Amino acid sequence: MSTEPAVAVELADVTKDYSVGLRGVRLRALDRVNLRIAPGEVCVLLGPNGSGKSTLLKLLAGLQAPSAGCCRVEGVDAESARARGLIGYMPESPAFPVGMTVGALLRHYAELSGLDESAAQRCTAAVLETVGLLNRVAVKVGTLSKGLTQRLALAQALVHEPKVLLLDEPTAGVDPRGAEEMLALIRKLQALGRTIVLSTHQLEQAAALGGRVVLMQAGRVIFSGNWPDFAGEGESACFRTEPLSPAMRDELTTWLAARGHTLRAAGGAWPTLQARYLERLDEATGKGRSP
Amino acid sequence: MRRVWLIAAATLRESLQHRSFALLLLAALAFVAGTLFLRQFNFGSSELKFVADLGFGMLSLGAALLAIAMMTQVFFDECERRTLHLLLARGVSRSEFLLGKLAGVALLLGLYALMLLACLWPVLWARETALLALMPDAFDRGSGLNFAGVMIAAYASWLKACVLAAAVLWLATLAENRVFAMGCGLLLLIIFHSAAVWAAYGSNGGWPVWLLHGLGYLLPDFGAFDLTPAAFAGDGGFVVRAVRLTLYAVLYGAIFIGLGVLQLRRREI
Numbered sequence: 346m347s348t349e350p351a352v353a354v355e356l357a358d359v360t361k362d363y364s365v366g367l368r369g370v371r372l373r374a375l376d377r378v379n380l381r382i383a384p385g386e387v388c389v390l391l392g393p394n395g396s397g398k399s400t401l402l403k404l405l406a407g408l409q410a411p412s413a414g415c416c417r418v419e420g421v422d423a424e425s426a427r428a429r430g431l432i433g434y435m436p437e438s439p440a441f442p443v444g445m446t447v448g449a450l451l452r453h454y455a456e457l458s459g460l461d462e463s464a465a466q467r468c469t470a471a472v473l474e475t476v477g478l479l480n481r482v483a484v485k486v487g488t489l490s491k492g493l494t495q496r497l498a499l500a501q502a503l504v505h506e507p508k509v510l511l512l513d514e515p516t517a518g519v520d521p522r523g524a525e526e527m528l529a530l531i532r533k534l535q536a537l538g539r540t541i542v543l544s545t546h547q548l549e550q551a552a553a554l555g556g557r558v559v560l561m562q563a564g565r566v567i568f569s570g571n572w573p574d575f576a577g578e579g580e581s582a583c584f585r586t587e588p589l590s591p592a593m594r595d596e597l598t599t600w601l602a603a604r605g606h607t608l609r610a611a612g613g614a615w616p617t618l619q620a621r622y623l624e625r626l627d628e629a630t631g632k633g634r635s636p
Numbered sequence: 637m638r639r640v641w642l643i644a645a646a647t648l649r650e651s652l653q654h655r656s657f658a659l660l661l662l663a664a665l666a667f668v669a670g671t672l673f674l675r676q677f678n679f680g681s682s683e684l685k686f687v688a689d690l691g692f693g694m695l696s697l698g699a700a701l702l703a704i705a706m707m708t709q710v711f712f713d714e715c716e717r718r719t720l721h722l723l724l725a726r727g728v729s730r731s732e733f734l735l736g737k738l739a740g741v742a743l744l745l746g747l748y749a750l751m752l753l754a755c756l757w758p759v760l761w762a763r764e765t766a767l768l769a770l771m772p773d774a775f776d777r778g779s780g781l782n783f784a785g786v787m788i789a790a791y792a793s794w795l796k797a798c799v800l801a802a803a804v805l806w807l808a809t810l811a812e813n814r815v816f817a818m819g820c821g822l823l824l825l826i827i828f829h830s831a832a833v834w835a836a837y838g839s840n841g842g843w844p845v846w847l848l849h850g851l852g853y854l855l856p857d858f859g860a861f862d863l864t865p866a867a868f869a870g871d872g873g874f875v876v877r878a879v880r881l882t883l884y885a886v887l888y889g890a891i892f893i894g895l896g897v898l899q900l901r902r903r904e905i
Contacts, residue, residue: 363904364904403721403905406721406724406725407724407725408721408724408725408905409904409905426727429725429726429727430727432725434721434722434725434726436718436721436722437718438718439717439718439719439721439722440716440717440718440719441717441719442646442649442650442717442719444649444650444653445646445649453642453646454722454726456638456642457639457642457643457723457726457727457728458726458727459727501722505726
C-alpha cells in the first residue's frame with residue numbers, strides 16, 4: 346500500500362497581509378487562496394507583477410507565515426522543520442558569493458540541509474550532472490553567466506533531493522536559449538516525478554511544460570485549470586482562410602449570427618497565449634476588451 | 637551547532653575577501669609599526685606607555701570599525717542577494733543564522749586582533765629593551781611590560797568589538813538599509829563608551845537625568861573593556877579578569893542576539 350499523500354502541496358484559505366510603513370498600513374498580498382497540487386504535477390503560476398506569486402512560493406517555502414489559513418507540503422505544515430527537507434526553493438534571481446567555486450557552494454548548501462560530508466559530496470556530484478555543470482565544478486561563481494547562475498540556483502534547490510520544487514521565475518533575465526535549456530531541465534525533473542510549482546512570465550515556454558496553470562491577480566486566483574482550457578480551446582474555434590475584405594467579414598459575421606454563433610475575434614494571426622492571458626486579466630478586472 | 641559553524645566559516649571566508657578588511661588591517665599595522673618613530677621625540681621611560689596606548693587604541697578602534705562595517709555588510713549581503721532565503725528555506729533557524737554570522741565576524745575580529753598584537757608585541761618589546769639599555773632604572777619594579785597583561789588587554793578589546801558586533805547585528809535586523817545600520821552602529825559605539833559616565837550621574841534631578849542614569853546601568857559599559865593599564869601591571873589576577881569580562885560580554889551578546897532573533901522573525905523577507 347502506498348504511503349504517498351494524495352496532495353503534495355495544499356493551500357487552504359490562505360491570506361497574507363504585509364504591514365507597510367511606520368503606521369503599519371495593511372497590504373493584502375494573498376486573499377483566501379485555495380490550491381491543491383497532486384504529487385508529480387507541474388503547476389505554473391502566472392500573473393502580473395505584484396499579483397502574489399512570489400508571496401505564495403515564500404509561504405510554501407516556510408519563509409513567511411500566512412496571516413490566515415494554512416499551507417501544507419506533503420501533508421505537513423509548510424513552516425515545520427520536516428517540511429524544510431521536503432522542499433527545494435529557488436528565489437528570483439539569487440546572487441551567490443562570487444569567490445566560492447560551484448562545487449564548494451553546492452557542498453555548503455548540501456551540508457546546511459543536514460547531509461553529512463560524504464553524502465553532501467555525492468549529492469553535489471549528482472546534481473551537477475543533472476543540471477549540466479559538472480565541467481564547471483572548480484569554476485568561481487562570479488565568473489558564471491546569468492544563465493549558468495540560474496542553473497546553479499536550480500542545483501542548490503535540488504542538492505538535498507527534495508520532493509517538491511518551488512521555482513520563482515527560473516528563466517528571469519536569461520536569453521531565449523538559456524531559458525529553453527532551463528525549461529528542458531525542468532521537464533527532466535518533471536519526468537523524474539518531482540512536484541514542481543513555478544512562477545513565470547514566459548507563457549509560450551511554460552505552456553510547453555503542460556500540467557496546471559494558475560492565473561493570479563491582486564492576490565486572488567482568477568483561473569486554475571489546464572493549458573487548453575486557459576487558451577480557451579474549448580470556448581472557441583479558430584479557422585484560417587485567405588485574407589478577407591471588410592465586406593466579406595461582415596457577411597461572415599451575419600452568417601454566423603443567423604446560426605446562433607458570434608465571431609469573437611478576427612485578425613491576421615492566431616490568438617496567442619499572451620492575448621488570452623490579457624483577456625482573462627481584463628475579464629477579472631471587468632475592463633473587457635473590444636474584439 | 638554544525639550549521640552555525642558552517643555559516644561562520646562561510647562568513648569568515650567571504651569577509652576576508654573584502655577590501656575594507658585588508659585596508660583597515662594594513663593601516664593599523666602601519667600605524668603600530670610607525671610608533672617606532674616616537675623615539676625621535678625622546679619621551680624617556682613614558683615612551684613605552686605611550687606606544688602601548690597608541691597600539692591598543694588602534695586595536696580597539698579598528699576592531700570597532702570592523703565590527704560595524706563587516707557585521708552590516710554580511711547581514712545585508714545575505715538579504716539583498718536572497719541567499720538568506722536559501723538558508724531559511726533549508727531549515728536553518730533564525731538564531732542559527734544570526735549566531736553563525738556573529739561567530740564569523742568574531743573570528744575575523746580575532747584574526748585582526750592577533751595580527752595587530754603580533755605587530756605590537758615586538759614593537760613594545762624592542763622599545764622596552766632599548767629603553768632599559770639606555771636607562772637601566774627607567775621602570776620601577778612591576779611597571780615594565782607584562783606579557784599576560786598585554787594578552788588580556790588585547791582579548792578585552794576583541795570582546796568589546798564582539799559585543800558591538802552583536803549590537804550592530806540586532807540593529808541590522810531592524811534597519812531597512814546598511815547605511816542606517818552603520819550610522820546607528822557608530823552611535824552605539826559612542827553611547828556604550830558613555831554608559832559609565834551616565835551611570836555615575838546622580839539620580840537626583842528631572843526625568844532626563846533619571847533616564848540617563850538608568851540607561852547607564854542597562855547598557856554595556858565599554859570602559860570596562862579598557863585594560864591597557866594591565867599590560868604594565870604586575871598584580872596578576874588576569875584569569876579572574878578574563879573570566880569576568882567574558883561572562884559580561886556573553887551576557888550582552890546573548891541579549892542582542894535574542895533581540896535580533898525576535899526582530900528577524902517579524903521582518904518580512
